[in-house]
Amino acid sequence: MSTQELVSFVVPIYNEEDNVVLLYNELAEVSEQAKLNSEFVFVDDGSSDLTVSRLREACVNDPRVKIVVLRRNFGQTAAMSAGFDHATGEIVVTMDGDLQNDPHEAPKMIEKLKEGYDIVAGWRKDRQDKVLSRIIPSKIANSIISKATKVELHDYGCSLKVFRAEVVKNINLYGEMHRFIPAVAAQLGVKICEMPVNHRARQFGVSKYGISRTFRVILDLLTVKFLLGFSTRPLHLFGGLGIASGLLGSLLLVYLAFERLVLSIPLSNRPILMLGVMLVLIGLQFICSGLIAEVLVRTYHESQGKKIYFVRSIIQSSNKNPNDSSSALPDNKNRESDKLYRVI
Ligand code: UDP
Ligand code: MG
Numbered sequence: 001m002s003t004q005e006l007v008s009f010v011v012p013i014y015n016e017e018d019n020v021v022l023l024y025n026e027l028a029e030v031s032e033q034a035k036l037n038s039e040f041v042f043v044d045d046g047s048s049d050l051t052v053s054r055l056r057e058a059c060v061n062d063p064r065v066k067i068v069v070l071r072r073n074f075g076q077t078a079a080m081s082a083g084f085d086h087a088t089g090e091i092v093v094t095m096d097g098d099l100q101n102d103p104h105e106a107p108k109m110i111e112k113l114k115e116g117y118d119i120v121a122g123w124r125k126d127r128q129d130k131v132l133s134r135i136i137p138s139k140i141a142n143s144i145i146s147k148a149t150k151v152e153l154h155d156y157g158c159s160l161k162v163f164r165a166e167v168v169k170n171i172n173l174y175g176e177m178h179r180f181i182p183a184v185a186a187q188l189g190v191k192i193c194e195m196p197v198n199h200r201a202r203q204f205g206v207s208k209y210g211i212s213r214t215f216r217v218i219l220d221l222l223t224v225k226f227l228l229g230f231s232t233r234p235l236h237l238f239g240g241l242g243i244a245s246g247l248l249g250s251l252l253l254v255y256l257a258f259e260r261l262v263l264s265i266p267l268s269n270r271p272i273l274m275l276g277v278m279l280v281l282i283g284l285q286f287i288c289s290g291l292i293a294e295v296l297v298r299t300y301h302e303s304q305g306k307k308i309y310f311v312r313s314i315i316q317s318s319n320k321n322p323n324d325s326s327s328a329l330p331d332n333k334n335r336e337s338d339k340l341y342r343v344i
Pocket of ligand 1 (some may be wrong): 012013014015016045073074075076079095096097098100206207208209
């Protein structure tokens, strides 16, 4: 099994002292049962209880375990991002550290991924959480997110997801955005599938979130929607709004000028004049914002070497000159399956 791809389990944990050891044991058991070649990356997100010491004690002799201890509480998304940075596997599995996600679901999700997907997202079909504060807001949020991003998933919020490592390594996360990885990744052209998974009620510790998270998620959706649609062409959005507003204002002003100059109707008591002027000014503002955004977008992409495209593979003939056999690849690279084409 040593040639098997390495699976990195990435688990953000914040004050889960009664859950971590049970989780570690469960993960180790599942890994052994499914004969996975795995590593466990636990990210402690500034816990103030015994989470780290208990975890360290439990897995002190296990070389598969990496505990990344953050300096303070940065939030689940940041913790996950730290986990991705420290994961070395070709496959990355994310899950919560509160035992609500069932690790036993991971092997069949990994199998699914190997069928040719880049992301396999868990769907808590039978979710064990409070109906009013969790299940209903989440249903509404999921349908809004699905419609807005055009990536239809039943359960964006389920942390149990399996990724090809290159997907998570190519996405920068901010705010509460870990849940939007499938939507952002879809833009990069990845293949996503959703799988119903078992979900368990929280037994130990308390949830770290209240209802306010729903609003933050919706605000993040706005950012994601804007970045997905217009991050390389902001003027198309701002300019469109600007032209619409400017045109409407100009029409109003032309009409008012006609009334004033031709029909001699006085303008002094016409509030609509104000509206016309404002629409023109707002239109100009929008266009200027769009131009500034265009400049920012260039800095954003070019300063980080970000590409505006994402390559899946490059297919190229291994023989540059068909008559020249000496230009073939060296023996070790010239495998049977690569005779004609080489995938870089
Ligand atoms: N978590 C974290 N940092 C935070 C809040 C939460 O790492 O600031 C972790 C938490 O320990 C758990 C996971 O994120 O492993 C999900 O949190 P929680 O169970 O509170 O969320 P819920 O299931 O209620 O949505
Ligand atoms: Mg939970």
